[in-house]
Amino acid sequence: MANLIRLLSVSLLFWAGTASAAPSLLGMCHRQFDCNAVKSLYDGQETIVTGWLENTFSPQCKCADRLLEDSRPKVVRVHIVNGPCMRNRRCGRYEVFAGETIASANRAFERGRGAAVTRFKRVVERAAARLANRNNLTCYVSPCLECDLNERARRYMATVVSSAMPYCNLVDNPYKRSCFRGAVCEKHGVNPNLSKPCIVDLDGIDGSTIAIKPWVEKYRHCDVTYYWEPWMNCIRGDFIDPRNRNCKYDSSLFDYLKGVLCRYFSQSFAICLL
Secondary structure: OHHHHHHHHHHHHHHHOOOOEEEOOOOOOOOOOOHHHHHHOOOOOOOEEEEEEOOOOOOOOHHHHHHHOOOOOEEEEEEEEEOHHHHOOOOOOOOOOOOOOHHHHHHHHHHOOOHHHHHHHHHHHHHHHHHOOOOOEEEEEEEEEOEOOOHHHHHHHHHHHHHHOOOOEEEEOEOOOOOOOOOEEEEEOOOOOOOOOEEEEOOOOOHHHOOHHHHHHHOOOOOEEEEOOHHHHOOOOOOOOHHHOOOOOOHHHHHHHHHHHHHHOOOOHHHHHO
């Protein structure tokens, strides 16, 4: 009983200062991702808080659809475009930035025309249809994950997103650049400089290798805090195209993740007893 009371105190301490917190399941749209296991992460939770990357792992996202159908309040963060694939020159033919360099993509989105812009609008439309008319939903939409584009190009992307999803909060997630005003600023890693409104995501840093407690405390002021480990992008070593990755994981991995969420991010102690 003493251990249970201590765990309850830890859970309440960290949840008390954090608006919303969740695992950063960027690969959740992959056809092999275990949606039953994902749903079990929220057993006993009053609110579902989650996030994913559109299009990269699949043009469909059945697991996200299942979570959005839940009657409980939901907080979601959705990235529309995979920015790192362009930076790393690993964009599949299906990606918005396929065949683009940072310079060519900047020109396309500054002008608002070109193949990449057409692909972008198509993915935005699909995401908008997914999020539209959902009950009890608070949504944050990032046009571009870890984006290398300049502010003018990112603002054009933001205009497209805001027009299609005016009911969502706009997020700017630049890579090694400052966020533009008027958007929720999202940064990744263990030590980004962030002030409200903000989202912080460990994406790129294995959460199992850092001290979670001080990290959570540091970013308790942000709108959403996302915990990440490489398997959440189905990463198992050498680079493999996201749609060809092995995203089958044993349920014990989700049980372990549930323990992390319980200890540091839980809204309710009920999750610790399930």
